[in-house]
Amino acid sequence: MTNTAINLVMYEDEFKKIDEELQRLYQQSNAKLVFLVDKNGQLIAIAGETHNVDTTSLASLTAGNIAATGGMARLLGEKEFSLIYNEGERDNVHISLVGQWVILVVVFDQRSSLGLVRLRVKKSSEVLARIFDEIHQKAESAKKEGKIEESPFAEITDEDIDKLFR
Amino acid sequence: MSFINYSSREINCKIVYYGPGLCGKTTNLQYIYKKTNPEQKGKLISLATETERTLFFDFLPLALGDIKGFRVRFHLYTVPGQVFYAASRKLILKGVDGVVFVADSQIDRMEANIESLEDLKINLSEQGYDLEKLPFVIQYNKRDLPNIVPVDELNKVLNPNGVPYFEAVATQGTGVFETLKGIAKLVLLELKKNY
Ligand SMILES: Nc1nc2c(ncn2[C@@H]2O[C@H](COP(=O)(O)OP(=O)(O)OP(=O)(O)O)[C@@H](O)[C@H]2O)c(=O)[nH]1
Numbered sequence: 411m412t413n414t415a416i417n418l419v420m421y422e423d424e425f426k427k428i429d430e431e432l433q434r435l436y437q438q439s440n441a442k443l444v445f446l447v448d449k450n451g452q453l454i455a456i457a458g459e460t461h462n463v464d465t466t467s468l469a470s471l472t473a474g475n476i477a478a479t480g481g482m483a484r485l486l487g488e489k490e491f492s493l494i495y496n497e498g499e500r501d502n503v504h505i506s507l508v509g510q511w512v513i514l515v516v517v518f519d520q521r522s523s524l525g526l527v528r529l530r531v532k533k534s535s536e537v538l539a540r541i542f543d544e545i546h547q548k549a550e551s552a553k554k555e556g557k558i559e560e561s562p563f564a565e566i567t568d569e570d571i572d573k574l575f576r
Numbered sequence: 577m578s579f580i581n582y583s584s585r586e587i588n589c590k591i592v593y594y595g596p597g598l599c600g601k602t603t604n605l606q607y608i609y610k611k612t613n614p615e616q617k618g619k620l621i622s623l624a625t626e627t628e629r630t631l632f633f634d635f636l637p638l639a640l641g642d643i644k645g646f647r648v649r650f651h652l653y654t655v656p657g658q659v660f661y662a663a664s665r666k667l668i669l670k671g672v673d674g675v676v677f678v679a680d681s682q683i684d685r686m687e688a689n690i691e692s693l694e695d696l697k698i699n700l701s702e703q704g705y706d707l708e709k710l711p712f713v714i715q716y717n718k719r720d721l722p723n724i725v726p727v728d729e730l731n732k733v734l735n736p737n738g739v740p741y742f743e744a745v746a747t748q749g750t751g752v753f754e755t756l757k758g759i760a761k762l763v764l765l766e767l768k769k770n771y
Pocket residue numbers: 595596597598599600601602603604628629630631654655656657658717718719720721744745746747748
């Protein structure tokens with residue numbers, strides 16, 4: 411919606427593919443929780459033990475984390491640090507970049523191991539990166555062709571907006 | 577960069593409160609948090625110093641309701657206003673959909689307001705944004721204090737393009753929701769243009 415950014419628009423098909431891949435990663439890595447966040451901190455999809463977890467806050471802090479390490483990387487002349495790993499007493503968190511758009515987070519405990527998580531993350535990242543490439547290509551070509559999908563927002567009225575603030 | 581999810585029928589928009597140190601950005605979010613129904617808000621996360629100055633950001637997710645069958649979520653962020661947190665400020669602006677500039681109305685904060693607004697423009701342009709094309713509103717905060725600049729004067733200096741502006745006393749909540757509504761409106765109308 412601004413001059414440079416392409417908006418991320420996700421449809422049913424792609425969401426399903428992403429969801430399936432996350433479920434697979436969750437199972438195969440023996441993780442507690444697996445989720446995808448866009449670089450702006452918005453949660454895209456999640457799999458695993460989500461009850462009692464404030465996923466919105468987690469997503470925002472994850473993006474903040476990646477943004478901060480990314481900023482550090484540039485100051486040090488690196489393009490980006492592609493991995494952040496936090497070890498806790500019970501849970502460990504593995505955060506990595508998928509392509510240039512999204513962040514993949516795996517939370518795991520002693521039922522799994524860093525080696526296993528790494529291996530599975532690598533595989534899933536390739537799959538996910540391909541899906542996101544598709545999404546962005548789709549968005550770009552739609553933009554070029556000036557194609558406006560049956561937009562639900564084309565007819566937003568002042569009244570719709572006022573209603574939000576009642 | 578808003579994020580529209582047709583699968584979960586949600587739309588997410590990022591709004592950033594910008595402005596000089598101590599102008600009242602965090603206070604805006606605290607008031608919004610206090611006055612919103614529990615089912616409409618998430619946690620207010622503040623990454624702050626021990627003296628309650630914002631260190632990295634404050635974050636408040638809001639889901640105020642639906643538009644055309646889509647859940648509209650606003651993610652509100654504040655930046656750290658202190659000059660030496662420049663690097664962090666830049667990061668928070670990534671992917672922004674709308675900006676609220678909170679100005680401190682006190683006479684002796686005018687320099688700081690001007691500097692911060694300049695800093696905002698530079699940081700945006702470094703990321704390929706243009707403030708003039710972005711949904712943007714201004715809040716003149718701290719209208720309760722004695723030594724303040726008249727609104728006309730503030731507009732002349734800080735608002736040459738005549739974007740929507742709101743007078744506020746964030747500590748008492750005056751003007752806080754008006755400001756939020758003002759920016760939300762511009763952000764949503766922008767969606768209408770682009771989809
Ligand atoms: N009198 C008065 N004080 C205010 C008003 N709004 C905020 N304050 C006070 O100003 C001080 C700073 O407010 P914050 O909201 O923390 O300021 P900030 O912009 O987040 O500051 P940084 O995090 O350093 O960038 C606090 O003591 C607030 O209570 C106002 O409208 N009137």
